[in-house]
Amino acid sequence: MYADDLCVAFMDIYPLGEGHVLLIPRQHVVQLEELDAGTRAHMYTVFDRLLAAQRRAGLGVEGTHFLVNDGKAANQHIPHAHMHLIPRRRGDGLRFLYRLSLHLTGLFGFAKPMSTLREQAARIAAGMRSSDQEAE
Template sequence: MKDCLFCQIIAGESPCRKVYEDEEVLVFHDLLPAAPVHVLIIPKAHVASMNEVKEEQLSVLAAIHRAAQIAARELGIDRTGYRLVNNCGSDAGQVIPHLHYHLLGGKKLGMTH
């Protein structure tokens, strides 16, 4: 999708600091980190949000979780712990309409309710 920032990053039209990439997903550092380690995990195929994932696309969710494990290990937070967050829709705080997960760690994170 031409006007999607994450699609532009995937296409190499916008820069990012890559952590991990495979044929299905891309992991890169968030520009406005909310923790010492804060990366985004995005599918390369454009899907607007979790609500838009179709049954035939469910494998991308497994790919995202696999990439989270790899990125956590690469970034040295796999043993201390991390948070994996998906915001779905504007009321949840989703700003960019492309499915993505935030991987946060590098410090003791507070509780959420």
């Protein structure tokens, strides 16, 4: 969905909400603080662009969770720094809490069909492209 020299973004296969994106640095580090300041700043810029693209795609218009499980004590299951952008909708609290509880236990729940994830990724990528065209 998105890639540059410093980071990549793709759909979470076990999403906590429709359009859930993972943003990951290419450099292997366990915690975000291990990245140099320039890479961290770049990732936050990409995060802002992804958030705007999700909203252009109709995802997260009502709200978004920004989630970072930074270290084992913070329930980080994969020892590689990453950020979650989780679109939210009013009234999705019970479903969100159920899926979150599965993530916290390490069970993760059921994977979304790849066709659904590809469709959401295409919508978000289109939002990124339209943002790039507006900036030119």
